[in-house]
Amino acid sequence: MRNRTSVLVLAATATIFAVAGCGGNSNGSATASPPAPQPTASTSPPAQAAPQDAKVVLNKLTEASVGLTGGVVQNEDTDPNDLLGRPNGYTSRASADLPGGNREGEKYGIDRGLVIEVFPTKDDADRRSKFIQESLKSMPILGTEYHYRTDEGRVLVRVSGKVKPSASKKIEQAVSKL
Helix, strand or coil: CHHHHHHHHHHHHHHHHHHHHCCCECCCCCCCCCCCCCCCCCCCCCCCCCCCCHHHHHHHHHHCCCCCEEEEECCCCCCCCCCCCCCCCCCEEEEEECCCCCCCCCCCCHHHEEEEEECCCHHHHHHHHHHHHHHHHHCHHHCCEEEEEECCCCEEEEEECCCCHHHHHHHHHHHHCC
């Protein structure tokens, strides 16, 4: 029985790495963005603002006292998914521990509690969120995640499903105020 469990854990771990590195998206409990204002005949469409940086979002969530600890911004050497700055990847990434997360989990990984991924466009963040949620749904052994959005949908805040729903709700509320 122990060997079977080890094989399942190894298979799930390998799948997690494969899934996380593919750069897809999902849409779990995402916070809806307000519709963009429609341009009138006398005005041109507003220029899209540059996405927020993951460090700024991490700092704001830390200031909101939602239970984050050990927050750190990843760079191209510490990004566990190798998506930072790459085509179809994110422009910045940060991670933090949350109560309920596994503090022994992979450094910078979602299992520790929270990950912030910033994308150039809302569509890029949508693809990533949809990919993750569909992958988790098709392989329940991998667990679950809550997904929240800010900055016109370009920032994806991922919370481990191991975090209690009441704690995740605090993250959702804080993200909605960013």
